[in-house]
Amino acid sequence: MTPSRVLVVGASAAGLATAEALRRKGFSGTLTLLGDEPHPPYDRPPLSKQILAGSRTPDTTRLRTPELLAALDAELLLGDPAVHLDPPTRTVRTASGRELSADAVVVATGLRARTLPGTDAEGVHVLRTLDDALALRSALLAARRLVVVGEGVLGCEIAATARSMGLDVTLAGPRPGPMLTQFGPVVSELLAALHTGHGVHLRLGHAVTGPTTAEGRVTGVRLDTDEVLPADVVAVAIGGDPATGWLADSGLRVGNGLVCDSRCRAAEGIYAVGDVAAWHHELFDAPMRLENRTNATEQAVAVADNILGADRPYVPVPYFWTDQFDARIQAHGRLGPDADVTVVEGDPETGRFVARYERDGKVTGVLGWSMPKQARLRRQEIGGPAPTLEPSAP
Structure with missing residues (x-):
């Protein structure tokens, strides 16, 4: 009814x-x-x-x-x-x-948004809502050093934006590479090179235990090695x-x-x-x-x-995108660190390529790095058998 x-x-x-x-x-x-x-x-x-x-x-x-x-x-x-x-x-x-x-x-x-212990200190921010974004922007305009906690998509985007604003930016997180969970090691290494090439400092592979403070204001973040990364502002982007x-x-x-x-x-x-x-x-x-x-x-x-009574299953091919510096990265299907990754079009050296993700002889995902049209066309391969030969087209 x-x-x-x-x-x-x-x-x-x-x-x-x-x-x-x-x-x-x-x-x-x-x-x-x-x-x-x-x-x-x-x-x-x-x-x-x-x-x-x-x-x-x-x-x-x-x-x-x-x-x-x-x-x-x-x-x-x-x-x-x-x-x-x-x-x-x-x-x-x-x-x-x-x-x-x-x-x-x-x-x-x-x-x-998830938080860390001690994130009620002045200068510690999360970014989930419009008000969060406006508060973080206001803080960045008065700051010189930013530490971003979290190496996922949101953390990487905040780091890229803040670096483009001229701040000294450090990206910290427990995994050894940016967006490693989403993209796997091959693309994560390329993303790391993109960030370091634009001046972002990477302190990855160590957990952040919380912020350091003085008189109620953040002064940095402490890693599980006891190292302290100094900061005027800390953005916590550890998921939701x-x-x-x-x-x-x-x-x-x-x-x-x-x-x-x-x-x-x-x-x-x-x-x-x-x-x-x-x-x-x-x-x-x-x-x-x-x-x-x-x-x-x-x-x-x-x-x-x-x-309204249609009774139909929802079976999408997952898709998301992220813009970081001059790269637009588009992900179709299931990617992740456990897949075999092959560059099938373009060349990572040029900053434009398409990569195919395979598991058990099947195509499970496609990633486009500043090649949106080509990645979209290859989306149709998802779910089918992985081709045995695939020439790279620069």
């Missing part, structure tokens, strides 16, 4: 995309978006790049104009986090005491945890996200979308959770379809 009331908990990219997909597909019932931040829906990818650098203003990150939001004909409730969900009645209670009931509830609450704390007493399965079936359904009438959704991927026959803008948009369409 088609619902007459849909409540979307989370008013960022995934939540907004779900609401828009429902309207596009003919849903004419009551639609409510509940958000914990006071800002209208905005785009997160620019936060670690253009917003941090100051090349864009906050208003340019809005996903929709006020006129388009009004045309959506949805009630937008901002600055009021959800604190409880009762699955049998599909009722959500908010921090202000509101109780909102619906025929279908979509959980789109995203992530919460799915924002599921408010679901703790709901009876729903919560692990690495809100656990869902292949239809992104956590329970009857309850769905999840975006960074918080841990759903069963039928193509890979495994649970999956993706933290990127592309998935937020694509998964929203599948969730909208299933709310």
Whole structure:
């Protein structure tokens, strides 16, 4: 039965995309978006790049104009986090005491940034929200030395942006190479060369135990070797945890996200979308959770379809991109450190190439380094047998 009331908990990219997909597909019932931040829906990818650098203003990150939001004909409730969900009645209670009931509830609450002990000191920042980005930018403008803790995608982007702003930047983290978990050692080494070539200091392969402080202000970070990296500002970018704390007493399965079936359904009438959704991927026959803008948009369409009765599995080819210095790196499929990697087009020496990732004789992923068109064309190889011969085309 088609619902007459849909409540979307989370008013960022995934939540907004779900609401828009429902309207596009003919849903004419009551639609409510509940958000914990006071800002209208905005785009997160620019936060670690253009917003941090100051090349864009906050208003340019809005996903929709006020006129388009009004045309959506949805009630937008901002600055009021959800604190409880009762699955049998599909009722959500908010921090202000509101109780909102619906025929279908979509959980789109995203992530919460992880922190380190002692990160309440002045000068220590995380970057998850627009307000976080603005606060970090303000701190960088008055600083000379930045230490970024975390060698994943966000840490690398912050380091690249800050170095482009002229700061002395050190990137620290427990893994021996930048984005090693995402890309594997071959591409990680190239990324390390990109950063060091632009003047970023790499102190990788050692855990950070926490910041050092004096009179309540950060002075650096301490490694597990007891070495201290001096800093005026510290940016902690050690990943995020799915924002599921408010679901703790709901009876729903919560692990690495809100656990869902292949239809992104956590329970009857309850769905999840975006960074918080841990759903069963039928193509890979495994649970999956993706933290990127592309998935937020694509998964929203599948969730909208299933709310309206389509009953279709969500089986995307994972995709994300990152911009660092003059490189745009695009990743299609499953990459990671356990795959065999072959450069199939271009040449890493020129800063333009495509690499293929293989496991057990099958293509599982494709990476493009400043070759977007060529990487996109090779996306169709994913899931098929790995070619036995492949000439490199410089």
